[in-house]
Amino acid sequence: MDRGHYKIFLGMAAGVGKTYRMLQEGRAEAEAGRDVAIGYLEPHKRKETSEQARGLEVVPRRKVSYREVEVEEMDLPGVLARRPQLALIDELAHSNPPGLEHGKRYEDIAAVLAAGIDVFSTVNVQHLESLNDRVAELTGVRVRETVPDSVLGTADEVVLIDLTPEALVARLRAGKVYPGENIEAALNNFFRIENLAALREVSLRQVAEDVESKRLTLHVPEQVGTREERVVAEVPQAVGERLLALVRPHPSSQRLVRRAWRSAQRLGTDLDLLWVKKPGRPIEGDVERQVTALRQLASVLGATLLIEEHDDLVAAVARVVRERGSTYLMVGESLPRRGFARLREPLPQRLMKATPAGVDVRIVAHRGSKGEEG
Amino acid sequence: MIEHFLVGLALLLGLFGGYLIASSRWRGKRSERPQQVHQILLPFTGTEISRRALDAALRLARAEDATLMPAYLAAVPKQLPLECAIPNEAAKAMPMLEAIEQRATAQGVPVDARVERGRSYRHALSRLLDHETFDRVVVSATATGGASLSGDDLVWLLEKAPAEVLILRPGPEDHRILAV
Numbered sequence A: 001m002d003r004g005h006y007k008i009f010l011g012m013a014a015g016v017g018k019t020y021r022m023l024q025e026g027r028a029e030a031e032a033g034r035d036v037a038i039g040y041l042e043p044h045k046r047k048e049t050s051e052q053a054r055g056l057e058v059v060p061r062r063k064v065s066y067r068e069v070e071v072e073e074m075d076l077p078g079v080l081a082r083r084p085q086l087a088l089i090d091e092l093a094h095s096n097p098p099g100l101e102h103g104k105r106y107e108d109i110a111a112v113l114a115a116g117i118d119v120f121s122t123v124n125v126q127h128l129e130s131l132n133d134r135v136a137e138l139t140g141v142r143v144r145e146t147v148p149d150s151v152l153g154t155a156d157e158v159v160l161i162d163l164t165p166e167a168l169v170a171r172l173r174a175g176k177v178y179p180g181e182n183i184e185a186a187l188n189n190f191f192r193i194e195n196l197a198a199l200r201e202v203s204l205r206q207v208a209e210d211v212e213s214k215r216l217t218l219h220v221p222e223q224v225g226t227r228e229e230r231v232v233a234e235v236p237q238a239v240g241e242r243l244l245a246l247v248r249p250h251p252s253s254q255r256l257v258r259r260a261w262r263s264a265q266r267l268g269t270d271l272d273l274l275w276v277k278k279p280g281r282p283i284e285g286d287v288e289r290q291v292t293a294l295r296q297l298a299s300v301l302g303a304t305l306l307i308e309e310h311d312d313l314v315a316a317v318a319r320v321v322r323e324r325g326s327t328y329l330m331v332g333e334s335l336p337r338r339g340f341a342r343l344r345e346p347l348p349q350r351l352m353k354a355t356p357a358g359v360d361v362r363i364v365a366h367r368g369s370k371g372e373e374g
Numbered sequence B: 001m002i003e004h005f006l007v008g009l010a011l012l013l014g015l016f017g018g019y020l021i022a023s024s025r026w027r028g029k030r031s032e033r034p035q036q037v038h039q040i041l042l043p044f045t046g047t048e049i050s051r052r053a054l055d056a057a058l059r060l061a062r063a064e065d066a067t068l069m070p071a072y073l074a075a076v077p078k079q080l081p082l083e084c085a086i087p088n089e090a091a092k093a094m095p096m097l098e099a100i101e102q103r104a105t106a107q108g109v110p111v112d113a114r115v116e117r118g119r120s121y122r123h124a125l126s127r128l129l130d131h132e133t134f135d136r137v138v139v140s141a142t143a144t145g146g147a148s149l150s151g152d153d154l155v156w157l158l159e160k161a162p163a164e165v166l167i168l169r170p171g172p173e174d175h176r177i178l179a180v
Helices: A016-031 A047-053 A076-082 A104-112 A129-139 A151-154 A165-173 A179-189 A194-217 A227-238 A252-267 A287-302 A313-324 A337-341 A346-354 B002-032 B051-064 B087-106 B121-131 B151-160
Strands: A004-010 A036-040 A062-067 A069-073 A087-089 A118-124 A157-161 A242-246 A270-279 A304-309 A328-332 A360-364 B039-043 B048-051 B067-075 B114-118 B137-142 B162-170 B178-179
Touching: A004 A016, A004 A151, A004 A194, A016 A036, A016 A047, A016 A087, A016 A118, A076 A104, A087 A104, A104 A118, A104 B002, A118 B137, A129 A227, A129 B087, A165 A194, A194 B114, A242 A252, A242 A313, A252 A270, A252 A287, A252 A328, A252 A360, A252 B087, A270 A287, A270 A313, A270 B137, A287 B087, A287 B137, A304 A313, A313 A346, A328 A346, A328 B051, A346 A360, A346 B178, B039 B051, B039 B121, B048 B051, B048 B087, B051 B087, B051 B137, B051 B162, B067 B087, B067 B121, B087 B114, B121 B151, B137 B151, B151 B162
Parallel strands: A004 A118, A004 A157, A036 A087, A087 A118, A242 A270, A242 A328, A270 A304, A328 A360, B039 B067, B039 B137, B067 B114, B137 B162
Antiparallel strands: A062 A069, B048 B178
């Protein structure tokens, strides 16, 4: 049996219209003659959302007793037994009470998909595991219900429901998100313009990364066809940037890392740090201290420190560039070359030759060598 | 003719052999050199640092041929894992470290910077003391532009730091700060 088609509506915050859009698209499918049923809907007492659901069949919820309170949950066996062509299941990050088939709703959805039923679902960006910390730092609000990022990766389509922060605040003020008595509290806490702007950026970036990762996993056959077709095929290659900085366990590398991080921030991209270590050389003493410092710095910045053991620096870098899909390579200024080393081609040139075409190499000067004034 | 060639070849081989011996000795000496740790710690927080504290640390570092270790202390909120990425804090720390390094390099002082996380500034400092070695700590007792360590923190530092602690008295120049 073929797995169902999975579409996720992703939003930066409550109230952007994910559920509304899911219902709208579900309704359109129903009007086109498909068998559509609501597996679970959380209308949050929003009039517009409830109206959008009107006329669509709803699989009744089941009542579950949890801590002596009766709660209503999605009836997974009911949905599977009803077997619609398309099930609309709201809030995939929801945690089920103990005793149900799965701990999380996204696992229920996986079972529905496995039964060959198409699913539309919704999630807010702060529920994604890897973004949870970042969102909490940006907004000061941490959500407990998280889902692995891979859940987004399993979707056939991710639709970002975008709204400007100002428009969302206007919706909130108009009472379209929360009831009147909660509006002021929401505006003063989570729904501040700066919070929403940061969340919007995170959401947009997440969807861009999702598109990028799907592109990277696609098998690209030998490029044939007209020139126009080849150009179209090559266009997505230019979308994502990834920065790789070549470091060594030495204090001078920290400046390179800072520069690289700043560039990564500007490009809105990930940063990898690479140290190519000579085989057999132990990491001890001062080297160990410096590696620990680099690791610490990478962790603070959210960068990835890679340590590769290889005799040939250029070959190792070229391999990592290919594996990580790096588009920028940053290297520190080489030390003055002595003896026979003068006869060799400089490192940046060798790197340019060894790495794929289109990878830019940038040299970061040693501050000490220029005698800059403060 | 052949004799000249042979003499030239012998000369070249001799020079090459001499180069190899000299370079191996140089490498040997370099590896035998003791790993002397001689560092001055300059902890700070936020986007400014007391110019007096920085200048004092740089003067000492120059006089003692030491390395300056500016350390940005970041307080990670309790709801976040201690080892998580802190981009907002990093955005403050990186330009400050850059500015300090610029000033230090202009005075010929080598720099080996750190960023340390903790639940509080004192906790971050404590974690730094656990895994770094230094000979002196320079902090400013002023409320503005100092290390943002409280009086209690400074007492704690005096008790715990396995190094000489230099606490600068509040002075008329305390309004001078290095800020980004």
